[in-house]
Structure formats: C-alpha cells, structure tokens
Amino acid sequence: MDDNADVPAMHGWRQEIFGDPALALKRGRIAITMKGRRAVIVETAAAP
Numbered sequence: 001m002d003d004n005a006d007v008p009a010m011h012g013w014r015q016e017i018f019g020d021p022a023l024a025l026k027r028g029r030i031a032i033t034m035k036g037r038r039a040v041i042v043e044t045a046a047a048p
Helices: 012-026
Strands: 030-035 038-043
Touching: 012 030
Parallel strands: none
Antiparallel strands: 030 038
16 A cells, blocks of 8 residues: 555566556556456556
C-alpha cells in the first residue's frame, strides 16, 4: 500500500524488475490482460 515501503522489492535491481511495474499497475498506468493463454502488460492512459 505504501509507495515508499522499506521492503527488498523496492530497492536495487528488484525495484527495476518488480517494484516500478508494481507501482505503475497500482497507479493505473499499466494493466495486465490476456492474449490467448499469455498475460500481456499494456500501457493505459495516465491516471490523474
């Protein structure tokens, strides 16, 4: 819930791989949808 949580996923390479995309999903900047049997990340209109 906290954008600045002191957890490993929000530091170093983990932030780049997981933390930044997780925050973008939380903020509505990206969405996860299905294309056939695969999950696909799509960009959305920027959240206010």
